[in-house]
Amino acid sequence: MRAALTEEARRLLRIARADFAACLALIGAPDVRFANAAFHGQQAVEKALKAVLTVHCVDIGRTHNLLALAGQLAETGELLTVSDDLLSLLNPYTVALRYDDIDVELVSPQVLREVVETVIDWAEGKVAALSAAE
Numbered sequence: 001m002r003a004a005l006t007e008e009a010r011r012l013l014r015i016a017r018a019d020f021a022a023c024l025a026l027i028g029a030p031d032v033r034f035a036n037a038a039f040h041g042q043q044a045v046e047k048a049l050k051a052v053l054t055v056h057c058v059d060i061g062r063t064h065n066l067l068a069l070a071g072q073l074a075e076t077g078e079l080l081t082v083s084d085d086l087l088s089l090l091n092p093y094t095v096a097l098r099y100d101d102i103d104v105e106l107v108s109p110q111v112l113r114e115v116v117e118t119v120i121d122w123a124e125g126k127v128a129a130l131s132a133a134e
Contacts, residue, residue, distance in 0.1 A: 009055045010127065012047045013047070016045075016051065016123070019040045020041065023041040027109045027112070033103040034104075038105075038106075041090065041116045042093040045066055053073060056078070081118060082122075087115075090107070
């Protein structure tokens with residue numbers, strides 16, 4: 001059972017990396033709204049957080065709310081290295097801003113890159129450490 005959860009966490013991290021690659025490819029691309037790039041960044045962070053929760057055997061439920069996921073992580077004793085304020089700026093990109101034709105830049109492209117990369121790196125380290133402890 002634990003091995004299956006670890007493999008699921010690794011799968012989520014692979015998808016998070018792919019979402020991050022899409023985010024990076026879309027930032028600054030011609031005729032692409034920043035919100036489209038940020039959507040993939042938000043998705044990458046979401047999957048990375050869910051990967052760590054999976055290894056902790058936490059029932060994630062159906063949510064895209066990064067603050068809720070961070071709260072669940074805190075309950076396991078895992079603290080993110082990214083502030084709740086930054087996570088809250090990414091939350092609207094999951095649905096609200098993706099279905100709007102007005103492009104809103106709640107974070108800069110540089111901050112988006114840094115937050116996503118930081119969270120994925122953190123999650124990969126946590127999953128590796130928790131998997132090694134099995």
